[in-house]
Amino acid sequence: MEYFENRERAESFGEVATDYDTYRPIYPAALVSTMINAAEAGPGSRVPRVLDVGSGTGILAVQLRDTGAEVLAVEPDEEMAAVARSKGLDVEISGFEDWNARGRTFDLVSFGQSFHWVDPLVALPKIRGLLEPGGSLALAWNDIEPCGELRERLDAISSRFHGGGASASLGTAANQETATNSAATTPDNFEPVEHPALAQLRAMNFTPRESTFTEDLHYSRHGWLSMVFTHSAQLTMDPVKRAVMREEMNAEIPTEGLAARNEALLILAQPSH
Incomplete structure (x- = not known):
């Protein structure tokens, strides 16, 4: 679809x-x-x-x-x-x-x-x-994505609740130069x-x-979660599952917030x- x-x-x-x-x-x-x-x-x-x-x-x-x-x-x-x-x-x-x-x-x-x-x-x-x-x-x-290994932990939570695994944002730049440079430092990248x-x-x-x-960028814990949960994938979740997903993400984010790019x-x- x-x-x-x-x-x-x-x-x-x-x-x-x-x-x-x-x-x-x-x-x-x-x-x-x-x-x-x-x-x-x-x-x-x-x-x-x-x-x-x-x-x-x-x-x-x-x-x-x-x-x-x-x-x-x-x-x-x-x-x-x-x-x-x-x-x-x-x-x-x-x-x-x-x-x-x-x-x-x-x-x-x-x-x-x-x-x-x-x-x-x-x-x-x-x-x-x-x-x-x-x-x-x-x-x-x-x-916008979190920096460092926190991204992997938050993606893992998202993949459990959405079933299809973590996927690229609709805004992910797909130009060849960016993707090639990224692949040079991250061997497991897809084509x-x-x-x-x-x-x-x-x-x-x-x-x-x-x-x-x-x-x-830098986000507070509340600011990051509040942004994530205005996306349609989360808005259309079962409310109970959505609340649990938010709590799991909340537990992963440091009290001082997170760096993002x-x-x-x-x-x-x-x-x-």
């Missing part, structure tokens, strides 16, 4: 909208700057027009707005949209596949942690029609796997390119002509 077909997971975030906004991370400043630089506003001095899809509580949309861009958010969940609106964002409530653009066009269409929730066969042709000449599609994911969005983009006549933005992935793509 594709992620966008699992509607239980896709629609699970509203119940934790406040926690989602509090504990989900912002994107690295360099990633946001690269994204907004791709929004070619054309002739004249008008500000770039951005459509942020699956905007959630507006985490990425606020960062884009703060660069001076004009941002419209589209979000299907009313609770998430309410948080975004409380930040002064313009939000239209709709699934992207059904959203009516009413003739509006944009210099940038962005997805922050959300592209896997739309059907690419529907979304990508629609995006092509929404982009101004020279405009870009931007797909961004934060990919590099291309991010699925790249094949989807090429199949729909977009030209994509990847960039990775790395930052070192974000290898945030940005895919920029333009329609091929």
